[in-house]
Amino acid sequence: MTKIDLLYGFLIGLLAAILGAYLFIVLFTPYDFIDGVGTLRSKGQLGKLITIGAILDLLAFFVLLKYKKELMARGVVLATIIITIITLFV
Numbered sequence: 001m002t003k004i005d006l007l008y009g010f011l012i013g014l015l016a017a018i019l020g021a022y023l024f025i026v027l028f029t030p031y032d033f034i035d036g037v038g039t040l041r042s043k044g045q046l047g048k049l050i051t052i053g054a055i056l057d058l059l060a061f062f063v064l065l066k067y068k069k070e071l072m073a074r075g076v077v078l079a080t081i082i083i084t085i086i087t088l089f090v
Contacts, residue, residue, distance in 0.1 A: 002071075009064065009075020016060045016076070017083055021053030047087045054083050 025036035040049050057080045064073040 005069065005071040006075045006078070009069070009072030010079045011075070012060050012064075012072065013057050013076035013079025014083075016056040017050070017053040017079065019053070020056035021049050024049065024052050047090050050083060050087045050090065054080055057083075 021037075022033050025031060025033050025040075029036050029039075031039055037046070037049070040046050057076055061073050061076045061080075064070075064076060
């Protein structure tokens, strides 16, 4: 295991959160992604969107644990913690 696996896990966590937010907007709102983010930001619900997007991080975490990629799973947890801190300030 190398420390680069932590970076890969961090990137997986960020991409999973962005994908989750994208899927939520496309599937459950009548807006496209950019308009949906703008609308939710103007309504003050951008933090909730980020939180819903982070649900896919949970899936990525357990998949990485199943394949015995513990350092990558730590990177996903790190990405989730950073997303949580960003959500507090948004």
